[in-house]
Amino acid sequence: MNVRRIDLSSNEEFLFTDENKDLASREVAKYPEGRQASAIIAVLWIAQKQNNGWLSESAISHVSNFLNMQKIRTLEIATFYTMFNLSPVGKYHIQLCGTTPCMLCGAESLKKVLNNEIGEVGSLTKDNLLSWVEVECLGACCNAPMVQINDYYYEDLDETSFKKIIKDLKSGKEIKTGSYKGRLTSEPSKDPIILLDDEIEKINIKRIKPGLK
Amino acid sequence: MQDTKLIIDEKEYMVNSELTVIQALEDIGIEIPRFCFHEKLSIAGNCRMCLIEVVGAPKPAASCHLGVRDLRPGPNGEPPKINTKSQVAKKAQKGAMEFLLANHPLDCPICDQGGECDLQDQAMKYGTDKTRFSENKRAVENKDIGPLVKTVMTRCIHCTRCVRFSTEVAGVSELGATGRGEDMEITTYLEKAMDSELQGNVIDLCPVGALTSKPYEFKARSWELTKTESIDVMDGLGANIRIDSKGSEVMRILPRFNDDINEEWISDKARFIWDGLKAQRLDRPYIRINNKLREVSWSEAIDAVIEKVNETAPQKIGCISGDMSTAEEMYSMKKLMDNIGSGNYDCRQDSSKLSIDYGRASYIFNPTVNGIEEADGIVIIGSNPRIESPVLNARIRKRWLTGNLKVSLIGEESDLTYPYNFIGNNPNLINDAKKIGLDGCKKIIWLVGESVISRDDGLPILSKVVEHALNSGSISDDWNGLSILHTAASRVAGLDIGFVPSVDSLSAGDMSNGGETDLLFLLGADEIEISKGTYVVYVGSHGDIGANRADIILPGSCYTEKNGFYVNTEGRLQEINRAVFPPGKAKDDWSILKLISDKLNKPLDFIDIHSLRKIMFHDCPNLLSFQLVDDQYHVNLKKLASTKGVILDNSLDIKIKDFYMTNPIARASKVMANCSIQKSKKQ
Numbered sequence A: 001m002n003v004r005r006i007d008l009s010s011n012e013e014f015l016f017t018d019e020n021k022d023l024a025s026r027e028v029a030k031y032p033e034g035r036q037a038s039a040i041i042a043v044l045w046i047a048q049k050q051n052n053g054w055l056s057e058s059a060i061s062h063v064s065n066f067l068n069m070q071k072i073r074t075l076e077i078a079t080f081y082t083m084f085n086l087s088p089v090g091k092y093h094i095q096l097c098g099t100t101p102c103m104l105c106g107a108e109s110l111k112k113v114l115n116n117e118i119g120e121v122g123s124l125t126k127d128n129l130l131s132w133v134e135v136e137c138l139g140a141c142c143n144a145p146m147v148q149i150n151d152y153y154y155e156d157l158d159e160t161s162f163k164k165i166i167k168d169l170k171s172g173k174e175i176k177t178g179s180y181k182g183r184l185t186s187e188p189s190k191d192p193i194i195l196l197d198d199e200i201e202k203i204n205i206k207r208i209k210p211g212l213k
Numbered sequence B: 001m002q003d004t005k006l007i008i009d010e011k012e013y014m015v016n017s018e019l020t021v022i023q024a025l026e027d028i029g030i031e032i033p034r035f036c037f038h039e040k041l042s043i044a045g046n047c048r049m050c051l052i053e054v055v056g057a058p059k060p061a062a063s064c065h066l067g068v069r070d071l072r073p074g075p076n077g078e079p080p081k082i083n084t085k086s087q088v089a090k091k092a093q094k095g096a097m098e099f100l101l102a103n104h105p106l107d108c109p110i111c112d113q114g115g116e117c118d119l120q121d122q123a124m125k126y127g128t129d130k131t132r133f134s135e136n137k138r139a140v141e142n143k144d145i146g147p148l149v150k151t152v153m154t155r156c157i158h159c160t161r162c163v164r165f166s167t168e169v170a171g172v173s174e175l176g177a178t179g180r181g182e183d184m185e186i187t188t189y190l191e192k193a194m195d196s197e198l199q200g201n202v203i204d205l206c207p208v209g210a211l212t213s214k215p216y217e218f219k220a221r222s223w224e225l226t227k228t229e230s231i232d233v234m235d236g237l238g239a240n241i242r243i244d245s246k247g248s249e250v251m252r253i254l255p256r257f258n259d260d261i262n263e264e265w266i267s268d269k270a271r272f273i274w275d276g277l278k279a280q281r282l283d284r285p286y287i288r289i290n291n292k293l294r295e296v297s298w299s300e301a302i303d304a305v306i307e308k309v310n311e312t313a314p315q316k317i318g319c320i321s322g323d324m325s326t327a328e329e330m331y332s333m334k335k336l337m338d339n340i341g342s343g344n345y346d347c348r349q350d351s352s353k354l355s356i357d358y359g360r361a362s363y364i365f366n367p368t369v370n371g372i373e374e375a376d377g378i379v380i381i382g383s384n385p386r387i388e389s390p391v392l393n394a395r396i397r398k399r400w401l402t403g404n405l406k407v408s409l410i411g412e413e414s415d416l417t418y419p420y421n422f423i424g425n426n427p428n429l430i431n432d433a434k435k436i437g438l439d440g441c442k443k444i445i446w447l448v449g450e451s452v453i454s455r456d457d458g459l460p461i462l463s464k465v466v467e468h469a470l471n472s473g474s475i476s477d478d479w480n481g482l483s484i485l486h487t488a489a490s491r492v493a494g495l496d497i498g499f500v501p502s503v504d505s506l507s508a509g510d511m512s513n514g515g516e517t518d519l520l521f522l523l524g525a526d527e528i529e530i531s532k533g534t535y536v537v538y539v540g541s542h543g544d545i546g547a548n549r550a551d552i553i554l555p556g557s558c559y560t561e562k563n564g565f566y567v568n569t570e571g572r573l574q575e576i577n578r579a580v581f582p583p584g585k586a587k588d589d590w591s592i593l594k595l596i597s598d599k600l601n602k603p604l605d606f607i608d609i610h611s612l613r614k615i616m617f618h619d620c621p622n623l624l625s626f627q628l629v630d631d632q633y634h635v636n637l638k639k640l641a642s643t644k645g646v647i648l649d650n651s652l653d654i655k656i657k658d659f660y661m662t663n664p665i666a667r668a669s670k671v672m673a674n675c676s677i678q679k680s681k682k683q
């Protein structure tokens, strides 16, 4: 069970920066007059970005006022979508996929790393650098196991590579996105083992084989 | 209306094609279980209890969601076929019920809804007797949403009726469903207390025991209550209510269905007032001796009254009736005063300027409550219908939701739950018809509040309003847009009876101002201050402002303790019925007056309430005539429009400052006091 409530401990006031206000207004402009509430998800997302990755009560109020909505309506949306964080997250927010394909390919061992390096699921390091949650399938199953850190995917992980990522994050080094097994997107992880007979090979030659070296 | 042929459970029926299937089935008498569907709310279709079999469709369909029009004919053009009792339908309903019960607690024995719970009833009829769910049930934290509605959220089945009600009907979006799936919870934003004056209705709407009445918590079981049909007297609307009592106590008040007046809603004041019926009661007569009230017997008290009457000159005797008096009481009082030889009686303790000189059409809500739904323009003058009559306000909102309604307001600005064009808060703005800006509207409602009419310039303002109404064509043969929104339940009846002073007699204002009268009867009049010097006899039910001032107190009965008639703001005669007996030695007010008249040797010419009514209706035929204003009303209103006077410049303030504290019963109620505190904290 996972009841989501807003963290009320912070009382920092939230106001859109001018730049974000423009961005949000652009979202609102996509909808007909009087239907500004339709922009709610996009606007909440902008607010979450500005507010270091989570939505505070003040942010939710501000968005409600911005879109002229009742606060409870905004809260409904914010609590419905798990992409909105309702308590503070780290500078690097790690979402670990724990769904079956990832689990079979070793998500559990990644979880161990997270447990050791950050703590229980949902925790945030003291320096506010790292936090992690477990999520359902992120749609990158062919590169399982994988995590999402802020806006990017990190795929084909194992204990070692993942530990290295976390170490780099901690030391402020840049980390590489995508596969950690040298794959290009989701090409087969080894050499092709099917469709190898000549006929097919001919067809395959005619086709451009994306990604295969 | 167009009829379609359907084959329902192997039989042919003609049904209205504009309905949803669940409504059509109900029309022909087939009951379909339901939780989320409610006639007065939008359709949500999320409980799945109303599943039926549509022949040819791949799976059962939710009948609340399915229009009759959407049903397709059979392959050879036969009428569409639906089954409500087939194996498929039954299995679907059983399944839906099993899912609902999977997470529902088994706490019926300690649940206030027990005995009147839709879930209980429908589980008996459509459910199974066992569960296959062996996991842990979910549990949900209770929410604190104010002093009126108690929550036990684990019981919630997420029908969202409460959410839809507060958003659609009450017009204050305060409830919502947060989270999703198993974690979905009904709550207000950060558990703020609800704000609406209609919030109590969610208790009735909630099909389970998730939302129940806080004041009624663990007080009684529904099956041990005696149910009495009656009328609410908290405002001028006259909402239909049912009083549930146990022994000598009123346990709760619920709305009764009446599409012409309150649909199925009542205000919180009407619903939760009942603890005030038991507090601060006058249950025996008192006489003030040396500035102390002393308990006396009835005969002593009546003798004292007689003595006073006999030693006072008739034209120095007066009477003011209150906001909750029945027609019978006012009629008896009037007759008594006539017998004594005094014309000093007034039912307008707020010094309202309404009079009977301009006919009935000048003091009622002519378009009727139902008429609101026909209107295309509303001008609100010095009124806040949300406070003065929340249910009527909900009707205006309902009309607004259907579109093409222009609303303008002259008076205090406040949240009415629908947008309006604010013209200003100066009564002189009424002079300028252009500013009001309702050109093109054919059926305009000119809603004038009590607060306006009780001003010194009440009559000039009213006359101006009537003038506009006449000019704009909103007073014609098929539409009379003049609408007085009364806040006092007894007012229209008082005017119908003629409980107003004639030209050379004293009005309520004069009488209260001292010197003018030596002996004053207050018939439940509590909203008026009587200056020193006058000897006051108070006939009423509660130890409130009137009783505090009184020299003799004659204990009367509340609206739950007597039979009687009220006329609501539309001029509709409605009957209240006795649910319980008055406490202690208190009596029916009319019988007290009869007693006085007998002792005075000027007896009223009736012996019981039936003969009283007979004479009353004979004398005052207006009482009986809902809407039927005489055909002279054009002439009369024109006469009213032609009276000239000066309209003052001070702003149109609403008289009712606190919705929860408008009458002696409300002021005696702890629940109302809590609500009032809650509200003032918010502001």
Ligand code: SF4
Residues within 6 Å of the ligand: B155, B156, B157, B158, B159, B160, B161, B162, B163, B186, B205, B206, B207, B208, B210, B211
């Ligand atoms: S609280 Fe009652 S009315 Fe509201 S969603 Fe739950 S069951 Fe329905």
Ligand code: FES
Residues within 6 Å of the ligand: A097, A098, A099, A100, A101, A102, A103, A136, A137, A138, A139, A140, A141, A144, A145, A146
């Ligand atoms: S299962 Fe992990 S991305 Fe799909």
Ligand code: FES
Residues within 6 Å of the ligand: B033, B034, B035, B036, B037, B044, B045, B046, B047, B048, B049, B050, B051, B062, B063, B064, B065
């Ligand atoms: S009544 Fe039809 S789905 Fe709830």
